[in-house]
Amino acid sequence: MQFKVDHKQYVKEGKEVRFSGEMQAKVRQLISRYPEGKQKSALLPLLHLAQEELGGYLSADVMDYIAGILGIQPVEVYEVATFYTQFSLEERGKFLIEICRTAPCAVCGGEKMSQFIQEKLGIRPGETTPDGLFTLREVECLGACGNAPVMQVNTGFHENLSVERISEIIDNIKSGSETANTGGTGKWAEELF
Numbered sequence: 001m002q003f004k005v006d007h008k009q010y011v012k013e014g015k016e017v018r019f020s021g022e023m024q025a026k027v028r029q030l031i032s033r034y035p036e037g038k039q040k041s042a043l044l045p046l047l048h049l050a051q052e053e054l055g056g057y058l059s060a061d062v063m064d065y066i067a068g069i070l071g072i073q074p075v076e077v078y079e080v081a082t083f084y085t086q087f088s089l090e091e092r093g094k095f096l097i098e099i100c101r102t103a104p105c106a107v108c109g110g111e112k113m114s115q116f117i118q119e120k121l122g123i124r125p126g127e128t129t130p131d132g133l134f135t136l137r138e139v140e141c142l143g144a145c146g147n148a149p150v151m152q153v154n155t156g157f158h159e160n161l162s163v164e165r166i167s168e169i170i171d172n173i174k175s176g177s178e179t180a181n182t183g184g185t186g187k188w189a190e191e192l193f
């Protein structure tokens with residue numbers, strides 16, 4: 001029997017947590033990639049989708065909703081969501097800037113880049129700008145040490161950074177002219193979805 005996705009039962013405390021019709025179709029398509037009875041394997045792509053589409057972070061209600069869709073226990077979702085740093089469990093800015101602080105990036109100017117971002121946006125790591133646009137995080141190796149210094153903005157990857165390039169990226173985001181690689185689903189995520 002085919003696994004049936006039910007989106008209707010997840011209205012918690014009068015607040016609806018639900019994917020749009022288009023995203024519900026995407027959810028069905030993602031789950032259908034896996035054999036019957038193995039729908040749990042769709043958990044990671046569903047969490048990415050939920051983070052993108054349901055408020056930019058994974059609240060407890062959103063994680064419960066995903067657990068319900070997959071017919072698994074909420075704690076199984078919490079375990080995964082808290083393990084991967086790609087998932088945020090707290091509200092954050094529309095654009096999450098993650099600047100690498102590990103040694104190869106640090107010796108290539110990573111600290112200076114982080115300092116520059118902090119001064120340009122007026123926030124410290126872990127903070128969000130008052131307009132809700134940017135959250136800054138200093139993170140460990142992003143896996144592109146050969147092209148240090150490196151930062152990630154949402155799913156967009158930026159290597160061989162300079163303060164000029166960072167300034168340009170931030171200004172472009174503010175003006176709305178840089179979205180493809182910074183504002184939402186990057187190439188890897190498109191493949192994932």
Ligand code: FES
Nearest residue numbers: 100105142144145
């Ligand atoms: S040390 Fe920065 S990407 Fe690896």
